[in-house]
Amino acid sequence: MYYIGIDVGGTNLVAGLVDETGRILNKVSTPVAKNMTAEQFGAELVRMSRRLCEVGEIPFDKIETVGVGLPGAVDNKTGLFVQNPNMPFKDKNVPLREMFQKEWDVPVYLGNDANCAAVGEYWAGAAKGCDPAVVVTLGTGIGGGLVVGGKLFTGFANAGMEIGHMIIQPNGILCGCGGRGCWERYGSATALIQLTQLEMERSRDSKLWGLCDNDPSKVQGRTPFQAARLGDEAAKRVLANYLQGLSIGMINLVNILQPEIICLGGGVSNAEDDLLLNPLRELVWRGCFDKEHHVRIEKASLGNDAGVVGAALLCNLV
Ligand SMILES: [Zn+2]
Incomplete structure (x- = not known):
């Protein structure tokens, strides 16, 4: 076929x-x-x-x-x-x-x-055989998809998994949707880049500067991971901050849906496990209501x- x-x-x-x-x-x-x-x-x-x-x-x-x-x-x-x-x-x-x-x-x-x-991930990728399965795509914003009972859940009018706009901070950062405190302002690749740029202003001696030719506009999602790998303290602070924001949305998803797996896609998900997935698992598992049944948190496997x-x-x- x-x-x-x-x-x-x-x-x-x-x-x-x-x-x-x-x-x-x-x-x-x-x-x-x-x-x-x-x-x-x-x-x-x-x-x-x-x-x-x-x-x-x-x-x-x-x-x-x-x-x-x-x-x-x-x-x-x-x-x-x-x-x-x-x-x-x-x-x-x-x-x-x-x-x-x-x-x-x-x-x-x-x-x-x-x-x-x-x-794709449910049928042929990292979420194969998992139900419910959530796929979270970290990019300019945060995209989401949910498979439950073998079917895609989209709500009654197709905006059912706009998870990037779940509010995780009252009166928080302004979002493109007009709201404040949306998850994607804290957990997307864009948010990671902005957090990195802010930290650079505070930390003039950080290795982050060298990794972007001393030009903050050249910071990419991978930059803080590269600097943290070099032992840079400022980059570690950026990642700790970012992972906290990212984890809050995931904890909310787990407490509402209790998915068997959350797959992370988008460029940020390519970071090495010890800097992204391992600390994220700790934060999510520790923050969830049900501490006995751990959600699997994996990298999406189909890429582009x-x-x-x-x-x-x-x-x-x-
Ligand atoms: Zn929003």
Whole structure:
């Protein structure tokens, strides 16, 4: 059985031909043109899907479903790409399923990118066989996906796992959503970079400075981990602070859902275990209500492929 999964990003579209186990048989990608319209976008998804079949020498009618993972709000019931902050076109409620099926009559599933990552990890990655499973993606913000009872949970109107906006600090840091104290202002890669920059101002002799050519705007998510590895005290303070914020949101997730596993994805999750996962496990396990049944906390295992695999296999979980 063959499935097509398309991972839509603000800069690149990646489509993959995937089998029922979640293995990627081949991939094609194309950059997002700066002035791409919604119509061109829809047409490009069809073109890439056909191209995959040609490259893989699979007849079009052997494709079970096409799944599209989108950076923004989607409604799989109506087939609409509801809203997006990340694409060149700003149209709301783009009828993506209808656009696709006009060209190719195949079942089309839509999901947001964080949910697709969860589907991928649950079906073929680190969360395989775990239920409930939560996948947390640490990037510009914090994305979340939840599989419970073998199905993706999205709430009654698709905003059910906007975990980045759970409030962990009353009157806390202002968030892009308009609220204050949202988790992603403390636990995302962006937050880690900001914490690092703040600490650098206080610690002029920190090794952090050398690692970014004395230019705080060059700090990356990996910078404080590199400095902590060199024994830098300022970097250790940054990480302690960051891990505390990150852990609070995870403790809340565990106390509400008691997932069997929380998988962490995004660039930050690539840090070495002794600096990230081990101290995080300690903090979360110690802070949870149930101290006997430990949630597993693991790195997401599919990396950049999670979006394609998850989009392709959305049909199994919605
Ligand atoms: Zn927010």
